[in-house]
Amino acid sequence: MSVPITVTKYLCIGCPLGCSLEVEHSGQQIHDIRGYQCKRGKDFAISEHTDPRRTLTTTVRVIGGTERRLPVKTEKPIPRDKVLRLRDELRRVTVKAPIRTGDVILPDVLGLGSAVVATRDIKAV
Amino acid sequence: MNEIHRPLRPEYDVVVVGGGPAGMGAALGAREAGAERVLIIDREKEAGGILWQCIHAGFGLHYFKEELTGPEYAQRFLKQVEEAAIDVVTDAFVLDIDRELNVTLISSAEGIGMRTVAAGAVVLAMGARERTRGAIHIPGTRPAGVLTAGLAQKMVNIMGCLPGRRAVILGSGDIGLIMARRLTLEGVEVCGVYEIMPYANGLNRNIVQCLHDYDIPLTLSHTVIEIHGTHRVEKVTVAPVDENLRPIASQGRDIPCDTLLLAIGLIPETELARQLAIRIDRVTNGPVVSSTMETSMPGVFACGNVVHIHDLVDFVTEESLLAGRNAGTYAIKGQLSKDTIALVPGEGISYCVPHTISPDREHTIYLRVRRPQERCSIVLGDLYERRLRYAFPAEMIRLQIKPEHLQGFEGTRLPVELRVP
Numbered sequence: 373m374s375v376p377i378t379v380t381k382y383l384c385i386g387c388p389l390g391c392s393l394e395v396e397h398s399g400q401q402i403h404d405i406r407g408y409q410c411k412r413g414k415d416f417a418i419s420e421h422t423d424p425r426r427t428l429t430t431t432v433r434v435i436g437g438t439e440r441r442l443p444v445k446t447e448k449p450i451p452r453d454k455v456l457r458l459r460d461e462l463r464r465v466t467v468k469a470p471i472r473t474g475d476v477i478l479p480d481v482l483g484l485g486s487a488v489v490a491t492r493d494i495k496a497v
Numbered sequence: 498m499n500e501i502h503r504p505l506r507p508e509y510d511v512v513v514v515g516g517g518p519a520g521m522g523a524a525l526g527a528r529e530a531g532a533e534r535v536l537i538i539d540r541e542k543e544a545g546g547i548l549w550q551c552i553h554a555g556f557g558l559h560y561f562k563e564e565l566t567g568p569e570y571a572q573r574f575l576k577q578v579e580e581a582a583i584d585v586v587t588d589a590f591v592l593d594i595d596r597e598l599n600v601t602l603i604s605s606a607e608g609i610g611m612r613t614v615a616a617g618a619v620v621l622a623m624g625a626r627e628r629t630r631g632a633i634h635i636p637g638t639r640p641a642g643v644l645t646a647g648l649a650q651k652m653v654n655i656m657g658c659l660p661g662r663r664a665v666i667l668g669s670g671d672i673g674l675i676m677a678r679r680l681t682l683e684g685v686e687v688c689g690v691y692e693i694m695p696y697a698n699g700l701n702r703n704i705v706q707c708l709h710d711y712d713i714p715l716t717l718s719h720t721v722i723e724i725h726g727t728h729r730v731e732k733v734t735v736a737p738v739d740e741n742l743r744p745i746a747s748q749g750r751d752i753p754c755d756t757l758l759l760a761i762g763l764i765p766e767t768e769l770a771r772q773l774a775i776r777i778d779r780v781t782n783g784p785v786v787s788s789t790m791e792t793s794m795p796g797v798f799a800c801g802n803v804v805h806i807h808d809l810v811d812f813v814t815e816e817s818l819l820a821g822r823n824a825g826t827y828a829i830k831g832q833l834s835k836d837t838i839a840l841v842p843g844e845g846i847s848y849c850v851p852h853t854i855s856p857d858r859e860h861t862i863y864l865r866v867r868r869p870q871e872r873c874s875i876v877l878g879d880l881y882e883r884r885l886r887y888a889f890p891a892e893m894i895r896l897q898i899k900p901e902h903l904q905g906f907e908g909t910r911l912p913v914e915l916r917v918p
Binding site for chain 2: 382383384385386387388389390426427428429430431433439440441443445452455456459473491492493
């Protein structure tokens with residue numbers, strides 16, 4: 373059974389023009405891309421359609437430090453649809469000061485291909 | 498933690514007011530120029546400024562050629578400040594700068610109190626404040642739950658508490674968009690972002706990654722016309738605006754919420770500049786500066802958001818290193834060469850910085866256009882033309898002007914204009 377052809381719209385983030393991109397596709401298979409004005413737009417449409425990824429930045433609780441919250445990020449962009457799952461994992465995390473930038477706060481528990489690391493130093497009190 | 502590397506000296510070559518990205522850049526620039534005694538005065542318990550609460554990524558792409566978060570960007574500079582043996586006094590506030598450049602400060606850091614230090618040059622790097630409800634006169638009651646987006650950012654990212662449970666955001670600048678995502682990730686329901694202009698003020702990247710990703714609606718040509726609630730915000734009324742940005746109250750509708758975030762722009766923090774009767778640009782609301790980032794008062798320089806509101810911290814750093822280098826040179830030599838050409842914002846241009854240039858040097862000119870425009874040029878008289886595929890008020894334009902562009906020009910006023918073919 374063939375997948376029906378549909379059109380999904382994206383807003384290009386390449387520059388402030390913000391071209392409205394249309395991807396005609398059958399699921400992952402792209403038939404046509406319309407609306408872009410430069411190569412960046414076309415590339416963005418393809419990556420957003422086939423494998424959209426985001427860097428998650430958030431904070432986790434700190435005890436014994438000079439700060440209450442530790443800012444963290446995913447080392448690499450992760451699949452967009454896994455962002456909220458990872459956020460939920462991080463809500464359960466508490467770390468103990470001292471912390472150094474780059475310390476692994478949460479290893480790649482969800483198999484996303486990226487650990488979560490600290491983005492600032494926090495001294496112990 | 499109150500940190501100071503050593504006791505305050507009575508005299509400094511360069512005193513920098515503000516320890517955010519602009520202040521740190523200026524202090525490093527001053528050291529580069531050979532100034533040995535450099536002091537940064539900062540209000541918070543640690544220098545770094547607003548970067549600490551900007552935990553999102555997107556900083557450093559121009560300057561470091563890699564994507565950093567705000568805290569990472571701050572730490573790289575703090576490390577350089579430390580290595581350059583720059584004094585930092587924290588928990589401090591500058592009360593006065595006199596015309597001989599004596600800087601009076603007060604600090605709650607241990608062993609400081611109230612002090613006056615003599616400066617060879619001063620750099621103003623106080624940044625900006627957020628515009629508040631009063632700036633746009635939103636009618637209604639005065640309940641708790643109305644706050645600026647940056648304050649909400651500090652609450653969530655630094656203090657670890659939420660401003661409310663259900664929020665409406667007014668203003669589509671990047672801070673508003675970033676906070677829409679941030680609150681959503683922390684479990685706050687964001688009902689929508691409302692923008693009075695017919696176009697969004699933030700980067701498309703943020704519209705996609707902060708709003709679309711989380712199905713947060715952005716409503717253009719709308720504003721909040723009333724705030725309701727006795728003790729706490731209970732609802733806000735939003736209404737469309739006509740082409741003159743006047744609300745059409747009859748088409749208003751109520752949105753139940755307990756929080757209203759205002760992301761409606763920034764104003765340079767210029768109290769000290771005004772005390773010194775430094776000339777202020779009526780468009781930027783920041784000091785008028787020469788190509789050396791010197792204000793109308795000799796020996797007083799300015800950089801960063803106190804001069805004009807930047808989109809990217811990378812350009813704050815660039816501008817601040819320049820201001821600091823010149824402040825350092827001034828402190829050592831006593832004066833700098835004067836500019837001879839005034840840049841005059843003309844058709845389609847809201848402002849440009851610096852306000853004056855000199856034909857013997859290279860310049861970086863930052864400017865903003867008044868309205869969105871596709872396929873246009875920025876021209877400097879007949880001397881220079883830069884073609885652009887697009888120009889947006891929300892995106893600062895940066896021009897590199899070389900001495901050869903100005904060769905043969907003998908005038909004193911050079912109009913800067915947006916030209917549409």
